[in-house]
Amino acid sequence: MRTAPKDFLPKSLFGRALLILILPTVLIQMVLTYVFFDRHWETVKGYLASNLAGEITFFVKQIERTPTSQRNNMAIDFEAANEMDVAFEPADSFKPSYATTEFPEFQNRLRAKMTEPYTLRRIGGGELIEIRIKLPAEVLKLKARVKRLESRTTLIFFLWMIGASSVLLFIAVLFLRNQIRPIRSLAEAADNFGRGVDTPGFRPHGATEVRKAARAFVIMRERISRQLRTRTEMLAGISHDLRTPLTRMKLQLAMLGDGEAAKELSDDVQQMEHMIAEYLDFARGEGREEAVRISLTDLLRDVVEDYQRLKSAVKLASAAEVQMDVRVSGFRRMLHNLIDNALRYGKECTVNLSAISNACEITIDDAGTGIPEDKREEVFRPFSRLEASRNIKTGGVGLGLSIARDIVLAHGGSITLGTSPAGGLRVLIRLPL
Ligand SMILES: Nc1ncnc2c1ncn2[C@@H]1O[C@H](COP(=O)(O)OP(=O)(O)OP(=O)(O)O)[C@@H](O)[C@H]1O
Ligand SMILES: [Mg+2]
Numbered sequence: 001m002r003t004a005p006k007d008f009l010p011k012s013l014f015g016r017a018l019l020i021l022i023l024p025t026v027l028i029q030m031v032l033t034y035v036f037f038d039r040h041w042e043t044v045k046g047y048l049a050s051n052l053a054g055e056i057t058f059f060v061k062q063i064e065r066t067p068t069s070q071r072n073n074m075a076i077d078f079e080a081a082n083e084m085d086v087a088f089e090p091a092d093s094f095k096p097s098y099a100t101t102e103f104p105e106f107q108n109r110l111r112a113k114m115t116e117p118y119t120l121r122r123i124g125g126g127e128l129i130e131i132r133i134k135l136p137a138e139v140l141k142l143k144a145r146v147k148r149l150e151s152r153t154t155l156i157f158f159l160w161m162i163g164a165s166s167v168l169l170f171i172a173v174l175f176l177r178n179q180i181r182p183i184r185s186l187a188e189a190a191d192n193f194g195r196g197v198d199t200p201g202f203r204p205h206g207a208t209e210v211r212k213a214a215r216a217f218v219i220m221r222e223r224i225s226r227q228l229r230t231r232t233e234m235l236a237g238i239s240h241d242l243r244t245p246l247t248r249m250k251l252q253l254a255m256l257g258d259g260e261a262a263k264e265l266s267d268d269v270q271q272m273e274h275m276i277a278e279y280l281d282f283a284r285g286e287g288r289e290e291a292v293r294i295s296l297t298d299l300l301r302d303v304v305e306d307y308q309r310l311k312s313a314v315k316l317a318s319a320a321e322v323q324m325d326v327r328v329s330g331f332r333r334m335l336h337n338l339i340d341n342a343l344r345y346g347k348e349c350t351v352n353l354s355a356i357s358n359a360c361e362i363t364i365d366d367a368g369t370g371i372p373e374d375k376r377e378e379v380f381r382p383f384s385r386l387e388a389s390r391n392i393k394t395g396g397v398g399l400g401l402s403i404a405r406d407i408v409l410a411h412g413g414s415i416t417l418g419t420s421p422a423g424g425l426r427v428l429i430r431l432p433l
Contacts, residue, residue, distance in 0.1 A: 014180045021172050025165050032161075037154065046105060048149050053109035055082050056142060060114060060133055063140060085143035093141070094134045095119065103129070106149055122146070182206025186214045193221050196410045235283035239276045246273060278397050281333070291325040291411075296360065299326065300353055303335045313348045314339055320355040324433055327410065334407040335364075337400035338427050342366035344396075346424040355433075359413075362429040365420030376417040380405050 010016050059078050066074055075086040098119035101107075107120060110131075117134045126146065133140045182205050189202040204214030249269055256262040297319045307314040335351075342349035346368020354361050371379060371386065378384055385398040404427075408415040413431035420426035 012180075013183060014176055017176050017180075018169075018172065022169065025168065029161055029165065033158075036157075041154065045149070049103070049106035049109050052144060052148050053106060053113055055084075056110065056131065056133075057113040059086075059142075060116060060135070060140065064135065083145065083148075085141075087141040089132075089139045089141050091134075091138055094132055094139045098130075098132060103149055179207060182210045182214065186210065186217060189214075189221075190217060191412075193224075194409065195412045232283045235279055239280045239283065242272075242276055246276070275397050278399050281403065291327050293323060293325050294328065296322040296324050296326060297353060299328065299331065300335070300351060300362070303332060303339070304351055307339060307343075307349075312339075312343055314343070315348075315350055317350050317352045319353040320360065322353060322355050322360045322433070324360070324431065325411075327407070330407045330410065334404040337404045338364045340396075341400055342368070342425065342427075345369070348422070350420075350422075359430055359432050362431070363420075364427040364429075365422060366424040367420070367422035368424040370419055370423065370425045371417055379417070 010019060059074075059082075062074060063071060071088070075088075078084065079086050094117070096119060098121045100121050102122060103120065110118065110120075114133075119132045121130055122128070123130045123143070128143050129146055129149070131142045131144070133142070185202060186204075189199040192199045202214075202218075204211040204218065206214075246269060250266070253262055253266050253269065300319055301316060304314050304316045339349050339351070342364055343366070346366025348367045350363075350365045352361075352363040352365070375386060379386060380401050382402040383398040385396070405415050408429055408431070411431055413429055415430075416428045418426040418428060
């Protein structure tokens with residue numbers, strides 16, 4: 001797979017905003033450094049070197065033309081005018097070993113203007129340069145300050161630049177963090193709401209746009225909660241009200257005796273009771289149950305063993321050790337729904353639990369006919385059954401998968417349908433850890 005440039009960009013808003021700030025700053029600094037130092041500073045350095053070389057050459061030429069008696073006066077004037085020390089030394093004080101390759105620009109210019117041999121070295125702890133020029137009879141020794149050729153401002157400029165950028169960055173990080181916090185808490189509240197967890201302390205704050213989005217979220221959350229409540233209350237109400245006449249019917253049936261008709265009626269009543277129990281379960285939902293940290297592996301093993309005790313063809317193929325926050329009775333109901341389906345519509349149910357980096361996967365496979373791809377979304381809808389007769393003998397109410405999906409979502413996970421290795425249905429549940 002090719003990596004797009006996008007892969008290298010920070011993923012978080014904070015990181016991106018910071019990058020937007022840092023990138024131009026660094027770019028401006030780079031351009032400035034290039035323009036100022038590489039171009040401007042090089043030119044200035046050239047002028048400085050040329051100046052000093054010119055002064056020295058001029059002085060040497062003058063000295064050579066001046067009678068010895070007047071040299072000292074000339075030297076005094078030169079020292080005063082050019083901030084250099086001048087001294088005359090005997091000819092044997094010219095030592096080629098004093099030569100260095102430092103200050104190449106200056107030396108180039110000196111060589112271009114002056115034919116006399118010279119040596120150049122740094123002295124005085126690096127603060128001074130000493131230039132010895134070989135004259136016909138003696139050696140002219142000059143001392144100038146290095147400052148005349150170099151400047152410390154380069155370093156200071158860099159330090160200022162880095163210092164100022166660091167301060168800017170520090171302030172930016174402080175401000176950005178405050179700006180990002182409301183977005184984070186909105187995302188968290190939305191995520192919690194999706195998993196059926198309350199975020200009581202959430203209230204819109206931050207920049208106008210964020211506050212607007214947060215307010216919209218709060219209103220939406222209210223509306224959805226209200227709708228859910230209405231749905232729940234309605235289903236619960238109907239189911240509850242139906243129970244009373246059903247109980248009465250059961251009593252009356254019991255008084256009717258053991259006739260064939262009574263038996264059939266009693267079966268029907270029983271099925272109706274079962275359906276009503278399921279509606280009630282669905283209506284109640286599992287959202288209010290508290291999650292506890294348990295071993296998912298043990299829970300799965302327990303459920304599978306229940307089935308095995310009843311001689312059902314369910315087996316646990318492999319189970320990784322996984323600890324997670326689980327709403328136990330909801331989770332059990334979900335597993336029961338899925339395994340019941342596998343046994344009812346397929347045969348030989350195989351359950352599998354595997355752990356991957358920061359999630360775990362549960363698969364429930366059967367060896368039945370499976371569900372065609374275009375029906376895999378539809379079966380999750382409440383009361384939807386693939387078989388149209390709605391005959392209670394050949395299937396259930398059509399709530400099993402809806403409930404299962406509700407429960408998986410409440411755990412922050414996802415549930416998808418596929419094809420099992422045996423050709424039947426594979427239910428894949430992925431849960432974040
Ligand atoms: N393992 C499976 N293999 C083939 N078809 C399946 C499987 N599981 C579910 N289905 C199909 O999906 C439909 C919906 O399943 P769901 O569990 O939601 O309802 P149900 O089993 O009919 O009733 P309930 O589970 O509420 O008693 C089923 O009626 C069935 O047609
Ligand atoms: Mg079912």
